[in-house]
Amino acid sequence: MTTTSSTTTTEKWVLVATILASSMAFIDSSALDVAASSLQTDLNISATELLWVINSYTLMLAALILIGGSLGDHYGRKRVFMIGISVFAAASLVCGLAESVGLLIAARTVQGIGGALMVPGSLAILSASFSPERRGMAIGTWSTFSTLTTLMGPVLGGWLAEQGLWRVVFFINLPLAAFTLFVLATRVPESRDSTAAKQLDLPGALLVTLGLAGITYGFTEAPGLGFGHPRILFTLGGGILALLAFVYVEMHSAHPMVPLKLFKSRTFSGTNALTLLLYAALGGLPFFFLLNLQKVQEYPADVAALTFLPLGILLAIMSRRMGRLVDQVGARLLLTVGPALAGVGFFLFALPGITSRPDTW
Template identity: 35%
Template sequence: MNHTAAAEATEEAQGAIPPSKAAGLRGHPWLTLLTVAVGVMMVALDGTIVAIANPVIAHDLGASLADMQWVTNGYLLALAVFLITAGKIGDRFGHRNTFLIGAVGFAAASAAIGFAGSIQLIIVFRVLQGLFGALLQPAALGLLRGAFPAEKLNMAIGIWGGVIGASTAAGPIVGGLLVEHVSWESVFFINIPVGLIALALGLWILRDARSEKAAKSFDVPGIVLLSGAMFLLVWGIIKAPAWGWGDARTLVFLIGAVVAGAAFAVWQTRAAEPLIPLGLFRSVPLSAGALLMVLMAFSFFGAIFFVTFYLQNVRGMSPVDSGVHLLPMTAMMIVGSPIAGVVMARIGPRIPIVTGMVFSAVAMFGMSTLEAGSGSGVMSLWFVLMGLGLSPVMVGATEVIVGNAPLELSGVAGGLQQAAMQVGGSLGTAVLGALMAARIDNVLPGKWAAAQLPPVSGEQYEAVKQAVQVGVAPVQPGTPATVAQTITQVSHDAFMNGMSLAFLTSAVVAVAAAGLGLLTKRGSTDAGPAVHI
């Protein structure tokens, strides 16, 4: 075999054939990016659009709060538990087929939710949505890893991140308009045409990205142990705010997660073809990127969770208005992600990641100073800074994780990136929620008494505290206007105290993540994977 033929064979094995050498448009890098962006757009849109529909679903179907929690938690659990295994499926059977199955399955599950007549069926189909969404996301990153050379991967992931940002931003606005003017079912039906477009483009454009070194069998014990560990961890985190962090049930789940995780690590050293070869973590940049993703998600998703309560319950905005007020942040993510990709292609990810986390920390600190009557201009300033800060971090950490993994583990690396984000977001929401609740419990009685409001105790106080924790003033019907105004002021002051502590904690976590960013670097070129196993 001559040198040119050998080079072409190497490129084919690594999934990096230039578009001119591909059959027609199949495998074209930028068209591959367009195709996977359409598919992942469904999952990103679904992440925020469904939240708007939840209150209407609960009303129409007579669902309880516990039922509605399962609508969200069932999806998140399925997604988090299955992500890394889904990535392995892509590595084994090809990311193209995995992506297509994920796109069709996600759209079909969405249609089934729209036609479901009971909350129980909705929960079942939401779990299926999570499973198919888990197939989609690592496969998308695996396809990008195979289609683009290392020096252009940052740019591709930057554009991919911009699409996710745009979809996330559109969710509350589109969801609000659909629920208000059509029906809650239309929130799910919108995924059907998107899924069909992703399927058509996928069949036409996508070329399989699979390395000859990929494992030929499945590590079934490893899948069971890792799935069990992820389930125990995420479920323990989700339930901790309700049960209490020191409650025996919480500890059983968290300790069980540690035990299952340790058993998984031991098994990986003995398995013939392990699910996640532990040698993957010999790459310091990859390990730093995964931990960075956890900290970033903890800081961002944990803190931003409370912003919606602030905008809707404290500021009195509608869901659509609150979505519009978040546009400065999401717009900066849409614009900033592709720009971050271009910059990283030139100078590498380290400086943009560190700078981005510093910007995010400043934004979090600024948001800790917000008051109940803060103007939109002040809010927009911090939202803009946060969007600019998060863009290079999400793009850079994703490229560091996926780019520093060999092609035969690109799906696992994509699953690891998404799993890190899910765990970090769940942990941030739970921990910051616990801190916020403790802060409100500490300041509310004093503020209530200082305002000379009628004393409350026992079950009454618990109901008041629960309302204040989401920014709602517990004003009973028939309460005199002056007393209602005082209750509202005290409740909002207590809520703002708790939110301030949550954002200050997020700022500290962001600073720690900035330090971790110093350990990151770009993945190696296609010719030589960064990690040798």
């Protein structure tokens, strides 16, 4: 009885820690999408510079996220998770204090490094801490609260932008990080992958970092320079070659970072392909949609943020229920219906066009 009670208490604290850590990333990202216009005006920066303020974080996150997961497996998920949170929080402080776009972009880059150590650890710690029969419920709960914080982000960012307080978007991370680190240090046990290779796959890590960084950089700069520009051709081509070399190295490595045999599983390959396509569609929507509402259709920042309320409310209500439903009926049906409904939603977004005046409804 005591063991069961202790396990349940530990699980609750694991949920608290992972939800709080995820909240930092989600609030920061979703609030910044709304506050981007205010930030651009305050610092007097170009559209390209604004894009780099957003994408410098994404660049490092994409380039290093596989390494972050691998480090957690080898050296302890909690340890790497805590380092990631600390780096993310320190960079957030610098972001909030930055008076130049160069310093802001540099700090956002460091934020991305922290995020790459932090993001993989969240679900990895959850999965390691909950039994298979309770894992769906735990991930559903995590998704619910993560959605609520994502919902808060645009509303908070819109209000702060209207007050000229976009810097507070970054300062919010500091108390969240401090409490999360306290919970992790005192309440959450360490875990690591006992089946992980003893030695890190350094050649693979270098190649995947160069490959993902090259592709992310190339697509970020391409709208301004054009896909035919030598710099774009070099970075995109170099990124593709690095990823091809990564696949070759993984095929012949005694301790691969990504065992390619995993992709023989149709479930693994299909789920990852679906996740890639779905999040590629969902990831760009908030930034460009909210910027369009404010710059083109002249919505105030706080009103533009409210357009995401229905999405957030429904996600918050449904996420935990869907997590339990996955445990009961499996994921195939939900992974089919969900993206289809998301596609219908995107289509409906395209119908109104540019309105003659702000029309939230």
